[in-house]
Amino acid sequence: MQVVASLSLKGGVGKTTVALGLAGAAQQHGVRTLLVDLDPQANATISLDVGPTTATVAEVLDEPRRPVLRRAITRSGWGEHLDVLVGAEQTERHNHPDPGSKQLGRLTRALSRLTPDTGDGTDLDPGDPADDEDEHGDGGHGDLGPYRLVVIDCPPSLGQLTRSALAAAHRAVLVTDPTMFAVSGVQRAFDAVQTERQRGNPDLQPLGVLINRVRPRNAEHEFRVAELRELFGPLVFSGVLPDRSAIQQAQGACVPIQRWDTPGAREVSAVFSTLLGRVLRSERRDRAMTPPPRTR
Numbered sequence: 001m002q003v004v005a006s007l008s009l010k011g012g013v014g015k016t017t018v019a020l021g022l023a024g025a026a027q028q029h030g031v032r033t034l035l036v037d038l039d040p041q042a043n044a045t046i047s048l049d050v051g052p053t054t055a056t057v058a059e060v061l062d063e064p065r066r067p068v069l070r071r072a073i074t075r076s077g078w079g080e081h082l083d084v085l086v087g088a089e090q091t092e093r094h095n096h097p098d099p100g101s102k103q104l105g106r107l108t109r110a111l112s113r114l115t116p117d118t119g120d121g122t123d124l125d126p127g128d129p130a131d132d133e134d135e136h137g138d139g140g141h142g143d144l145g146p147y148r149l150v151v152i153d154c155p156p157s158l159g160q161l162t163r164s165a166l167a168a169a170h171r172a173v174l175v176t177d178p179t180m181f182a183v184s185g186v187q188r189a190f191d192a193v194q195t196e197r198q199r200g201n202p203d204l205q206p207l208g209v210l211i212n213r214v215r216p217r218n219a220e221h222e223f224r225v226a227e228l229r230e231l232f233g234p235l236v237f238s239g240v241l242p243d244r245s246a247i248q249q250a251q252g253a254c255v256p257i258q259r260w261d262t263p264g265a266r267e268v269s270a271v272f273s274t275l276l277g278r279v280l281r282s283e284r285r286d287r288a289m290t291p292p293p294r295t296r
Helices: 015-028 043-047 057-062 066-072 089-094 106-112 160-168 182-199 219-235 245-252 263-289
Strands: 002-007 033-037 073-075 082-085 149-153 171-176 205-211
Touching: 002 015, 002 160, 002 182, 002 263, 015 033, 015 043, 015 082, 015 149, 015 171, 015 245, 015 263, 033 043, 057 066, 057 089, 057 106, 066 073, 089 160, 106 160, 149 263, 160 182, 171 182, 171 263, 182 205, 182 219, 205 219, 205 263, 245 263
Parallel strands: 002 149, 002 171, 033 082, 033 149, 171 205
Antiparallel strands: 073 082
């Protein structure tokens, strides 16, 4: 299971658009995916047209146990292969500016419940006998995977929620736009990734910098894109997301951009398919580098 965070420490650059686009590309290619909506604005949850649940990610962060997780996960309105750990405004209560290690580990604990039960108790926490109770609850669909991909939509700030996502993730997509504040925003996001690697998640790596809302033949945008490429080199994706009205139209209609049949939507979809390919290649590299289990 590959966990990818859509990250920006500057608001309004389209990190939710990237999270939705990546999830839509995964669904289009039959990759079973869970989108985790950590942003208290819950825009991803709204765009995914989910049904009612009896819990949200806020309750999961209160109690990261399987019964709670089951009640907070539901199928997306986009169809098969894509589920949602639904967001809510109440998630803001978990966005402390200076969280402790226990608080930062709650999302990691919750996502560990998505892996198949080994049968030997190793996926359970000591002293948590209720963790694997068979409580599907009302409003959730009760099926916790297996997922090949988890996409986390982070809030645009470096509090507990974003740091929790980085503590749980394998890769981070750094989302920006071609404005005068782009460089400082990407640098702060990159520094946050590097800090979390040193603090306790050595598996975390930046997948790359994705530039959103680029207008062709716009001198300011061309200058900022060139500036980002000069400073961050190969970390900047070769493909950029063009500024297309199809993105807002698809989100407003609660359908994936991959199903919005316009030339602009197809142009955007191609970028997300390329991004998905990069994510899946990173997953294969991680598996190849993982040592085999020891035999007794």
